[in-house]
Amino acid sequence: MIRPIITLTTDFGLSDHFVGVMKGVILGIQPAARIIDISHGVQPYQIADGAFTIAQAYRYFPKKTIHVVVVDPGVGSTRRPLLAEMAGQYFVAPDNGVLSMIFAREDGGVEQAIVRHVTSERYFLQPLSRTFHGRDVFSPVAAHLAAGVTPAKFGKRIEDYLRASFDKPTHTGKRRWTGIVLKADHFGNLATNFHIDEFPSIRTHAFSLKTGTKVITRLALTFSESAPGELVAIVGSSGYIEVAAGQGSAAKALGCGAGAPVELTIY
Amino acid sequence: MIRPIITLTTDFGLSDHFVGVMKGVILGIQPAARIIDISHGVQPYQIADGAFTIAQAYRYFPKKTIHVVVVDPGVGSTRRPLLAEMAGQYFVAPDNGVLSMIFAREDGGVEQAIVRHVTSERYFLQPLSRTFHGRDVFSPVAAHLAAGVTPAKFGKRIEDYLRASFDKPTHTGKRRWTGIVLKADHFGNLATNFHIDEFPSIRTHAFSLKTGTKVITRLALTFSESAPGELVAIVGSSGYIEVAAGQGSAAKALGCGAGAPVELTIY
């Protein structure tokens, strides 16, 4: 009797009718669905940003949640629509790597991901456009799933779905690694791809983290313990090491964002 | 037993309390309502943008959905609040043309629109402000409607509601039409007011579409089949012909947006 939850993560922004249309399509098929926006502010066409966004959020949702993820520069081409079951949840998304950070975490563990190529056009909106599969494919598939259609009805299981390897830091010297900035968040904090689980020694050893023209040597425990404008490293809420500026924007102070190189040396 | 759906389309943006207040008012009157945001990113005071936004979205929602549309530069003046029944749905909006694209599509067909001038102040919030009828008029009227008040209770039926004629292309030469850009969307695609239903021959004939200083001669089927930066025409998901730039922003490339002239020649 619990009403199904469908989340939306897209690069559609909020100034057009796109997101509203997706919600209408879902409610037209499954009026009991509860629709939750994760973010529509993924950078346009940036699959890595979408992959990061959903990967930080899905684990907090209840079992059986259906996540619709539409960052889809290849819409209308031959890229496949996917329905994936992982971690007790469902994911409806294009086969372009946008689920990669979740595959990396969930797939191949105790429970393997079950990934299907969605081919049953009876669950699509007709006529099928070539430019808006958020409306015509991903939303209706999610809604039919929420209405009780079993996953197997949507298409055959596949193994060759795209597992993009998102940039991991590379070992470039004795005690040195080169990574990148994954994302500049709303506050201007720069999340790097150095994860505390892989670099726990920055908690106990001296280190230098070089981004842009600056070198950061201090690990702060909280945002509030840095002086206004002071650049510090901090273990972010997702476990990635972030560069933050006391009550300001590190992105502005350093003039850099997603993709910028980061060099970590641990002494 | 299905809980009523109320959608919101406004130019209020998301940085203020305005939208939150509307939601509070609705839930205060009809706690069972489900509130769905279509968009609050309509350009401030731009009735045509609001008209376009709701007209692209309403058809996807279930019957009986109540759409609240507030783009209301004349708030507090003598412009009338309307309650319209069309296409099995309800619309609550100012009488300023913001429903015109829906009237143009639904009215005068098999079923005529039933449009009422909302005058029953007992359904308004009191004291009635002169500056925020989204809060004091449109939201409470929608909520009372969702709570079961019959449409006739809100006011008398009228026939002289505003049917703004949104710019249609005009025939300006033997095989030439002049139109405009209706909207630059989040991706920088430029939706023109040339609809494929009225200009189907661009699918089969050579054509030139002039916008800004550029002339586009190729119709692409998908966004992904244009080269990076290449300007192409494409039939958008709403049926309007759009100008797109391969994985980029046509609006930026052409330096133009809503209102810019477009000239189409079909050979």
Added chain:
Amino acid sequence: MIRPIITLTTDFGLSDHFVGVMKGVILGIQPAARIIDISHGVQPYQIADGAFTIAQAYRYFPKKTIHVVVVDPGVGSTRRPLLAEMAGQYFVAPDNGVLSMIFAREDGGVEQAIVRHVTSERYFLQPLSRTFHGRDVFSPVAAHLAAGVTPAKFGKRIEDYLRASFDKPTHTGKRRWTGIVLKADHFGNLATNFHIDEFPSIRTHAFSLKTGTKVITRLALTFSESAPGELVAIVGSSGYIEVAAGQGSAAKALGCGAGAPVELTIY
């Protein structure tokens, strides 16, 4: 049987996963909760802006609504998390003044606010981060409250919570007061801290309102009665006197925003 309502007001913006994560946490604990966004566009770290936003909105929500307010520059420091009961509603927020405008209105009246220091870590997400208490503290506390945990279980009642005194106009001359701009809204209207209840005579007396380099002497009743670009004073929907520009942005015309000084003289 009415499903509990939880509202969210934050400075997290909409381009990251933060808000989606909060929603996931809430639904994971209390799947029946209905989550309503008030605004995530509070200016980063601006407690006064957050205080203004929630104070304009809460009164419109039904009794028993739970409001989560996270503008939290001191996250991870010793600032306390609060659970407050006022006006028949609940508020979960850091003890940094963000509830001050509500305390000022509701507290010490017929019913006093009941404010608790939330200390029961069993209601927090574990491990508790030092950087994202919106996820680890405020959302789960709100969700457990919505799930039926009684307020007293969260922590002991306190009296010394922060009651920041938001800027009130000061009397600076015989008929002269100096105040500030509280907020520039989405339309560029400048809400001042002059409230009509305290300055009713501007309705009946000549006055001059000086902001930036301009002096405004006319009180308009509606936005639509000012000439395009004309600067007028208007009683805003919250009761604060606003400076507006006919169909334009007063903020742009005057080049000023939150914090700018305003001088009112009543003759």
